[in-house]
Amino acid sequence: MRVALVDGGGTNIGSVSYALERLGATSRLTADPADILAADRVVLPGVGAAGAGMRRLHELDLVDVLGQVQVPLLGVCLGMQLLFERSAEDGGVATLGLVPGEVVGIPAGPGVRVPHMGWNTLTGLVEDPLLEGIEEGERAYFVHSFASPAGPHTLAATEHGRPWSAVVRSGLRWGAQFHPERSASLGSRLLRNFLREVDR
Template sequence: LHDSGLVDVLRQVGQPLLGVCLGMQLLFERSAEDGGTECLGLLAGEVVPIPPAPGVRVPHMGWNTLTTVREDPLTTGLPDGTRAYFVHSFAVPVTADTLQTTEYSGVWSAVVRHGNRWGAQFHPERSTSAGSRLLTNFLLEVSP
């Protein structure tokens, strides 16, 4: 994306954007994956590996609950305790852009927003009504 110039286009065009799972991770500045990778840099922060812990399997595959850090139109109807489906080995620490978190060998960003760029670490397409709600909220927020 950097070589093609698309990163500059994404930064300048200002179109609403929703990144899902790896797409959310790509919104940030860097990822520790593969020895260190430059990402899109649309949100401040670095993607880090989920640390091993007793009883914790990596990759994280399964249902976890969401906890609200701050309200946003994207998370309307997704109260604390909402269950969402995750599949990931890397995660984004809580930042100023975090809307909701989840806990798995630490507390991580589950939903983020910076301006008109949003991200969801969980998979809306696998998260039944919670996923449908998130996608509907995004479309309502960005529709004219």
């Protein structure tokens, strides 16, 4: 299986690649449109701000390419946020438009720290091949200040002041707000499902 790891400049690229290797997948870090479109799976990682992430994708001429991907695509952390239509970060940024909806800032409040950082439970799980073997209440590792409100494309939510999308799907595009590469057995299971199961 050919896994294209999109070189969007995210600092989590190495750890995502290593997590895939542990599962027996060989990933190729690439910004080559031909590599991305020839892959069996595409992963869009990302850490940082939406504005910088989109600038890099535009500079690499990958915005249209990612829209042309016809195989399962997984956005991770910022990569998930970039799948939506718009992010409120950096004063408002048009993003990839592959998943309906927008990303907004998480409001701080009593008992609600921003950024949302650490282990948190997954709730409201919807049956989906990506979540096979993952149970309600299992915990994943989050680091983010922006998020997508839970909505019709949410497969799993997490509570931080209010419900936020933890996993989303639109067609063959999935996103995980948490870091699967840092989420122990839950993260490994999600990545394994992405590699083996989601084309069912």
